[in-house]
Amino acid sequence: MQEATAQPGSSPDLEPRVYKTSSELKKRLWRNKLLYVMLIPGVLYFLVFKYIPMYGMIIAFQDYKPYQGITGSDWVGMKHFSRLFTEPDFLNILMNTLILFGMNILIYFPIPIILALMLNEMRGNLFKRLFQTLFYLPHFMSWVIVVSISFVMVTMDGGIINELLAYFGFEKINFLLAPGWFRPMYILQVIWREAGWGTIIYLASIAAIDPGLYEAARMDGAGRLRQVWHITLPAIRGVIITLFILKIGSVLDLGFEHVYLLLNSMNREVAEIIDTYVYTAGLRQGQFSYSTAIGFFKSIVGLIMVVSVNKVSKKMGEEGVY
Amino acid sequence: MVEDRTIGGRIFSIINFTLLALIALITVLPFVHVVAGSFTTSAEIAANKFVLIPKVWSLEAYKFIFSTNTIFKAMGVSIGVTLIGTLFSMLITSLMAYGLSRRDLDGRNVVNFMVVFTMLFHGGMIPTFLVVKELGLIDSYAALILPSAISAFNLIILKNFFQNIPEGLEESAKIDGCNDFGILFKIVLPLSMPAIATISLFYAVTYWNTYMSAILYLDNSAKWPIQVLLRQIVVLASGMDHSSTLDAAVPPPDQTIKMAVIVVATIPILMVYPFLQKHFAKGAMLGSMKG
Numbered sequence: 107m108q109e110a111t112a113q114p115g116s117s118p119d120l121e122p123r124v125y126k127t128s129s130e131l132k133k134r135l136w137r138n139k140l141l142y143v144m145l146i147p148g149v150l151y152f153l154v155f156k157y158i159p160m161y162g163m164i165i166a167f168q169d170y171k172p173y174q175g176i177t178g179s180d181w182v183g184m185k186h187f188s189r190l191f192t193e194p195d196f197l198n199i200l201m202n203t204l205i206l207f208g209m210n211i212l213i214y215f216p217i218p219i220i221l222a223l224m225l226n227e228m229r230g231n232l233f234k235r236l237f238q239t240l241f242y243l244p245h246f247m248s249w250v251i252v253v254s255i256s257f258v259m260v261t262m263d264g265g266i267i268n269e270l271l272a273y274f275g276f277e278k279i280n281f282l283l284a285p286g287w288f289r290p291m292y293i294l295q296v297i298w299r300e301a302g303w304g305t306i307i308y309l310a311s312i313a314a315i316d317p318g319l320y321e322a323a324r325m326d327g328a329g330r331l332r333q334v335w336h337i338t339l340p341a342i343r344g345v346i347i348t349l350f351i352l353k354i355g356s357v358l359d360l361g362f363e364h365v366y367l368l369l370n371s372m373n374r375e376v377a378e379i380i381d382t383y384v385y386t387a388g389l390r391q392g393q394f395s396y397s398t399a400i401g402f403f404k405s406i407v408g409l410i411m412v413v414s415v416n417k418v419s420k421k422m423g424e425e426g427v428y
Numbered sequence: 429m430v431e432d433r434t435i436g437g438r439i440f441s442i443i444n445f446t447l448l449a450l451i452a453l454i455t456v457l458p459f460v461h462v463v464a465g466s467f468t469t470s471a472e473i474a475a476n477k478f479v480l481i482p483k484v485w486s487l488e489a490y491k492f493i494f495s496t497n498t499i500f501k502a503m504g505v506s507i508g509v510t511l512i513g514t515l516f517s518m519l520i521t522s523l524m525a526y527g528l529s530r531r532d533l534d535g536r537n538v539v540n541f542m543v544v545f546t547m548l549f550h551g552g553m554i555p556t557f558l559v560v561k562e563l564g565l566i567d568s569y570a571a572l573i574l575p576s577a578i579s580a581f582n583l584i585i586l587k588n589f590f591q592n593i594p595e596g597l598e599e600s601a602k603i604d605g606c607n608d609f610g611i612l613f614k615i616v617l618p619l620s621m622p623a624i625a626t627i628s629l630f631y632a633v634t635y636w637n638t639y640m641s642a643i644l645y646l647d648n649s650a651k652w653p654i655q656v657l658l659r660q661i662v663v664l665a666s667g668m669d670h671s672s673t674l675d676a677a678v679p680p681p682d683q684t685i686k687m688a689v690i691v692v693a694t695i696p697i698l699m700v701y702p703f704l705q706k707h708f709a710k711g712a713m714l715g716s717m718k719g
Binding site for chain 2: 134138142144145147148149151152154155156157159160161162163172221224225228230233236237239240241242243247248249250253255256257258259261263264265266298302329330331362363367381384385388394397398401402408409412
């Protein structure tokens with residue numbers, strides 16, 4: 107320890123150190139042997155469950171047969187990828203995925219920002235905390251619970267929504283089977299579960315704003331809305347952009363569970379997305395290589411999106427994600 | 429912020445409060461409806477649809493769902509997976525986070541990059557499934573834990589938290605003859621309780637909510653955790669797919685019974701949440717600001 111702190115001019119972090127002799131390095135490695143032991147389980151986890159699957163993606167270029175394994179299966183080049191873009195099914199699924207993603211960006215994304223601004227303008231601390239507690243709660247419920255609650259509410263036989271519709275003289279609606287209701291239900295569930303939780307990060311960055319700015323604005327006669335518009339919003343611009351980049355990066359990655367739970371034979375036309383299709387085609391129908399190719403396509407698009415949006419935001423003078 | 433006493437400011441406050449109160453109501457009402465519905469009789473639901481406090485209280489639905497041991501069994505699986513999984517995840521996450529938090533560790537940047545890269549790019553469902561299968565984990569409870577044992581996000585939160593602990597403390601412990609394991613368990617972890625509580629909650633919730641791993645890796649329905657059972661009882665029975673796995677001859681379960689199963693599947697979160705809420709708000713902010 108003492109050696110580490112006594113090294114002249116070497117900052118204790120980040121900067122890679124240059125060692126005069128390899129024995130010095132060896133000494134350091136040996137002294138930290140217990141730290142390396144601590145890293146072993148975690149590194150093993152990432153290797154086995156994250157990096158071996160990345161290697162496993164090469165079956166997208168094979169006709170993978172489970173009993174022949176990766177080494178024994180035939181190579182077929184881009185066959186599965188070219189199937190992707192000629193399969194009308196896939197194009198429909200890609201469209202469905204993009205539409206749900208668009209709804210996430212246009213409808214869901216601004217809501218936590220607005221909610222955080224509203225919460226920040228609340229003066230009573232007790233109610234502010236109570237509201238926050240209530241807003242966060244749905245995030246901890248699984249998609250199964252969220253979908254179940256809404257199914258119980260909208261079901262035809264005795265669901266409260268349909269009973270209310272009937273009470274006010276409207277026709278009952280079969281929300282679960284009507285393809286037209288899939289997308290509204292999907293986005294409402296996303297908002298209900300995530301909007302409150304999404305405020306945390308915005309509230310944290312609002313808390314870091316210098317109160318003096320508001321003081322000065324008030325001196326200049328700015329009302330509450332003007333203060334929000336000219337001080338709070340610009341101050342959290344960086345965070346908004348960072349979260350936006352992350353969101354863009356997940357363009358094809360809407361998550362499997364939620365949509366899978368809403369999916370049925372009647373709404374398949376609008377509800378099938380890439381993730382559910384990978385599951386059906388891959389595990390249900392045993393088309394391992396084809397669905398791995400779809401997954402590959404998805405991961406690559408995600409990576410390209412994050413990298414390029416990050417670049418654009420840096421060009422515009424904003425901080426990126428990395 | 430300073431109290432704003434102008435008329436405009438007051439009107440603004442009133443409108444803002446009212447809107448937020450409405451949103452809070454919308455957030456909790458669906459769940460209150462389900463809880464209330466689970467504690468009444470099906471006759472009461474049929475007669476009086478939109479009450480939030482039942483006129484007739486009844487444990488009928490709960491008696492029914494616990495009359496067979498299917499739900500008990502599924503609860504047991506979920507509780508076991510949650511307890512063991514959370515402990516295991518916390519252990520290996522803390523070990524790794526502590527190692528990575530030590531600035532004098534050669535090679536930490538390589539491992540750091542290895543972790544962050546998995547957040548940007550991943551092998552996907554099928555290759556991961558094949559790994560789990562090759563390891564012989566299909567139909568074992570370990571398949572619900574091992575493949576998602578470390579969350580890169582949680583790891584980074586914890587690492588950042590450990591990094592903020594003054595290095596002097598660790599050094600003096602070392603002089604007193606403590607090794608790295610001693611420092612982690614006797615000094616760093618006790619000093620990191622807010623972060624530990626937060627991350628434990630995140631892991632526990634994830635394990636309790638395990639659904640996807642279960643349908644991917646468990647073929648044997650006797651091993652299903654509560655979330656998968658909930659789907660069978662509520663989602664598949666809600667007049668969706670008549671061609672689905674559920675036997676068409678069995679009549680769909682009653683509203684009250686569905687509601688009771690939802691409540692049972694949610695209770696543990698409702699119990700844990702108030703205790704840890706204070707911690708996680710702090711911990712999550714810390715993590716999200718730096719993560």
